Structure formats: C-alpha cells, structure tokens
Amino acid sequence: MLPTVIAVSIASLTVGYFVGMGRSLVSYNSNSRRILSASDDDDSDLDTDDEMAAIADNYSSSGKGLEGEECKMILAVRMDIKMEKGKIAAQCGHAALAAYKAARKVTPKFIKQWEKRGQAKVAVKCPDEDTMLELESKAKELGIAARSIIDAGRTQIAPNTRTVLGLGPAPVSLMNQLTGHLKLL
Structure with a gap:
C-alpha cells in the first residue's frame, strides 16, 4: 500500500x-x-521624420570622408544629480540603446563601422543639464545621433530629470570635437 x-x-x-x-x-x-x-x-522615443531628416542631412555634410574611421559612442552622465553606481549603469544602458536606435536611422554607415570595430563606448562627466542640452544640440548640428534619457522618478531621482545623454556612434574625430573637453567618468 x-x-x-x-x-x-x-x-x-x-x-x-x-x-x-x-x-x-x-x-x-x-x-x-x-x-x-x-x-x-x-519609434515613439525617436524624433519626428522631419527632425530625423534634418539630422541625416547634417550627417551627409559632416560625415564625408569619415567612412573608414573608427567610431565610438559617448555616454555623458550628469554629475550635478546624485546617482548611485547601479543607477548610472542602468541609465547608461538606456542611453546606449536609445542612441543606437536613432543612429540606425540617421547614420547607418557609422553603425556598421562601429559594429565591425569593437563597439567602443566611453562614459564622460557632464556637469549639468544645460551642458547636456547644448551637447545634444551640437550633436544634431554635426549629424550625430543623440538621445537624452529622462528618468521616470521611481527610485533615486525626481521624475522628468535628464540623467544621461547617448551620443553616436560616430567617427572618433567628430566625437572628440564634440566631447573632447569632458573628463572620463
């Protein structure tokens, strides 16, 4: 039994x-x-078609002759807000993905170069939101994909706070022109 x-x-x-x-x-x-x-x-996180076309036009004019150059992505992290290391890592992940999605539409040749040559990503210190907005504007003028991450405010930071700006991928020479003055994180 x-x-x-x-x-x-x-x-x-x-x-x-x-x-x-x-x-x-x-x-x-x-x-x-x-x-x-x-x-x-x-594609709700991307700009309108007109804005994307304008960035692509800027890319066409500023990206000439840079097709063979190594590319990198820059993650500009705001230093005036207090984020723990884990929060910074998560926000950088969001920024990298958002910048990549934008660059696929705006600068597909740079994406291919970046993917073939190691997908370099560099985190730098951005002093404040004004500097971040200025970088984003200059990036778009240069034809570089740029996306700033706005936090939902569920953990450490107030809602609607810009935390990290994802730039590129784009040729090293353009990225250095844009962010060369910023210190490494």
Missing part, C-alpha cells in the same frame, strides 16, 4: 510540474509575441 501511495504521489507531482511549466511557457510565449508585435514599429 505504501509503495503505491508513494508512486501515485511522485506521478502526481511530476504531472503537476510539467502541466504548470507548460502553462507558464504558453503564457510566456503569448506575452512575448504581444510585446514584440507592439514594439516592432514603436
């Missing part, structure tokens, strides 16, 4: 486990598909 109870218990646990896993996998896959389909064409 006892061996039968143990066998039925083991069989029940095994079946229950696999049924539960199957249900969670089905749920996971349907959620993944829904998220992917919603985000495939979601």
Whole structure:
C-alpha cells in the first residue's frame, strides 16, 4: 500500500510540474509575441521624420570622408544629480540603446563601422543639464545621433530629470570635437 501511495504521489507531482511549466511557457510565449508585435514599429522615443531628416542631412555634410574611421559612442552622465553606481549603469544602458536606435536611422554607415570595430563606448562627466542640452544640440548640428534619457522618478531621482545623454556612434574625430573637453567618468 505504501509503495503505491508513494508512486501515485511522485506521478502526481511530476504531472503537476510539467502541466504548470507548460502553462507558464504558453503564457510566456503569448506575452512575448504581444510585446514584440507592439514594439516592432514603436519609434515613439525617436524624433519626428522631419527632425530625423534634418539630422541625416547634417550627417551627409559632416560625415564625408569619415567612412573608414573608427567610431565610438559617448555616454555623458550628469554629475550635478546624485546617482548611485547601479543607477548610472542602468541609465547608461538606456542611453546606449536609445542612441543606437536613432543612429540606425540617421547614420547607418557609422553603425556598421562601429559594429565591425569593437563597439567602443566611453562614459564622460557632464556637469549639468544645460551642458547636456547644448551637447545634444551640437550633436544634431554635426549629424550625430543623440538621445537624452529622462528618468521616470521611481527610485533615486525626481521624475522628468535628464540623467544621461547617448551620443553616436560616430567617427572618433567628430566625437572628440564634440566631447573632447569632458573628463572620463
């Protein structure tokens, strides 16, 4: 009798486990598909088509002759707000992804160069929001993709605070012209 109870218990646990896993996998896959389909064409974090075209035009004029140069991405972190190391890392991740998504549309040749040559990323200190906005404006004039991250304010920082500016990827010479005066983080 006892061996039968143990066998039925083991069989029940095994079946229950696999049924539960199957249900969670089905749920996971349907959620993944829904998220992917919603985000495939979601460019809400990018500028309007007119702004993107203007940046691309600036790229066409400033990017001539730089097609073979090594490219890098710059992450300019605001120093006037207090962020813990983990918060800085998370915000830099957001900025890198946002800049990359913008650069795919604006400067695809620079993206290819950057991907082939190591995907260099450099974090620098940005003293304040005014400097960050100035850098973003100059970057767009030079035809460099630029995206500033505005924090939602769920953890350490007040809502709607600009934290990190992602720049590029773009040729090292253009990036140095733009951010060469900033110190490394």
